[in-house]
Amino acid sequence: MPDRILDLRLFRYAQAAAEHGSFRRAAVALNVLQSSVSKGVRSLEYRVGAPLFERSHSGVRPTPAGERFLQEVTQGFDHLDRAMQRIGAVQRGEHGELTVAVSVPFRLLEDVLEPFRDRHQGVSVEMVEGTCGSSLTLILQRKADIAFVTKTPADGVSQFLFLRNERLKVALPKSHRLAQARVLMLEELRSEKFIFSASGMGPEVGDYLVRRVAKSGVEPDLHLHRVGFCDLLSMVACGFGVTIVVGQLPRAAPEEVVLIPLAGRSAIGIHAVWMESNSNPALSSLLRILRASTSPSQPT
Structure with a gap:
């Protein structure tokens, strides 16, 4: 049974011999001894169980089986080269x-x-x-x-x-009685209905609101909705309640909503x-x- 564990150098020897038509010229191209190439090719032929080259005084050329074998080997080396390049890129984070x-x-x-x-x-x-x-x-x-x-x-x-830290702001409908304010205290919003998304930052901002308002002895009217943030802002625009926004409004926010900064060190x-x-x-x-x-x- 031929040995299937092969030295990659043997494939290189066979490829070079086929390309240059001579073991001697292949050895020069690879900067190795001619005997290393000829012995390597014979070892490869033994291990694959078939003659890969026709030998003559003028040089060598692949047999039909050798021609097919080398085509497959070339494809394999191309895959190997790409794999090596890719793993190098992965290691570099590319x-x-x-x-x-x-x-x-x-x-x-x-x-x-x-x-x-x-x-x-x-x-x-x-x-x-x-x-x-x-x-x-x-x-x-x-x-x-x-x-x-x-x-x-x-x-x-x-x-x-x-x-x-990101500044907190109140999102109100433009029709709201406080929509023209330049800055708002949380105490001014104690009678408001607050709505938040149940995902993302909604629960955390809701907890922040509870902690802040609790200092004044008032429990905020807080409601969580299983909607995305843009839909939540649409609900604000329609009068379902007000909400607290971190940073700026998204570009897709309704035009009917305004942002007003919260007073004090209101940030998260x-x-x-x-x-x-x-x-x-x-x-x-x-x-x-x-x-x-x-x-x-x-x-x-």
């Missing part, structure tokens, strides 16, 4: 996959995700939207590479990086969370961009 869990709006991440996409167009990015808690769970379960959330983890295992922190043990090169590339773009100041 190709691969990256799963991003988010509880914050995508528009708050454009300043880091757009540069990443520009520099690493070969990386397939999957976005998974959820609450802060579900996003952190995906990190611990190794089902996401990085999470962008409003709370730092308390598991003692994952790593996190503070990115920045944005953090990136990941596992230190995650060796995904694409994650390492994104973290470099994050660290380069993050201010050294700490959250207030």
